[in-house]
Amino acid sequence: MTRLDGRTALVTGGAGGIGAAICRHLAEAGARVAVCDLDHVGAEETASALPGTSAGFAIDVTDSSAVARTVDAVRRQFGEIDILVNNAGIDTIEKFADSTEETWRALVTVNYLGTVIVSRAVLDSMIERRRGRIINIGSDAGRVGSSGEAVYSGTKGAIIAFSKGLAREMATKGVTVNTVCPGPTDTALLKKVAAASQGLYDALARAIPMKRIGTPDDIAPAVVFFAGDGASYITGQTLSVSGGLTMV
Structure with a gap:
């Protein structure tokens, strides 16, 4: 079992869904967890339910100055950041021909630039200490594309490429960077898909070789693995957690 005792993890988008599960699994592995989210109240509520040492922080991943303030606050409370999980993201399911520039810009700014901004904010300290784990949450949509999510797929593909670069x-700096790509996962967004078309949701589940939709608890252990010592010789990799839906 991977242990992360004495290490500090910062998780963006940690208030709910996959992010909250990642926070819980990191905390159960012994890490001090900074639950960071635009929803500060939600971040604090999630942190309060975690074992060990955790706290909630407000973060706007699109604002580099705000990110710097949050990172400083985490360091003051928990010490230097050893593990960064870039999980914050948004999505809108609609045909590209029906989408707007406002939507495109929001997706790119939150999903891709947010990952870049937060990574840059923690990187210097990791390089100086020659120790760090950056785990970015991509999506299988970024590997193979997804109907109704063209721009979203592009942002997740960008995260994969950024992580490799x-x-x-x-x-040679003691810092590894890897990407976890969830497949269809039982989150608020997927519930919207079911509400719009139960048939589409059921077809999606049937397409997965394991014949079920993933859960946030299916995704989180992959993050803990990449954060641990057992993954010290693994970097630049993209791991799909999708019940076999995507085999790349």
């Missing part, structure tokens, strides 16, 4: 730069 940064992993190459950091390979």
Whole structure:
């Protein structure tokens, strides 16, 4: 079992869904967890339910100054950040021909630039200490594309490519960078899909070789693995957690 005792993890988008499960699994592995989310109240509520040492922080991943303030607050409370999980993201399911520039810009700014901004905010300290784990949450949509999510798929593909590029730069610095790509997962967004079309939801479940939709608790252990010592020789990798839906 991976242990992360004495290490500090910062998780963006940690208030709910996959992010909350990641926070819980990191805490159960012994990490001090900074639950960071635009929803500060939700972040605090999630943190209060975790075992060990945790706290909730407000973060706006699209604002580099706000991110710097949050990172400083985490450091003051917990010490230097050893593990960064870039999980914050948004999605809108609609045909590209029906989408708007406002939606495109929001998706790119939150999903891709947010990952870049937060990574940059923690990187110098990791390089200085020659120790760090960056785990970015992509999506299988970024590997194979997804109907109704063209721009979202592009942002997740960008995260995969960014992770590989940064992993190459950091390979001799003691910092690893990897990507976890969830497949269809039981989150609020997928519930919207079911509400719009139960038939589509059921077809999606049937398409998965394991014949079920994933849960946030299916995704989180992959993050804990990449954060641990057992993954110290693994960097620049993309791991799909999708019940076999995507085999790349």
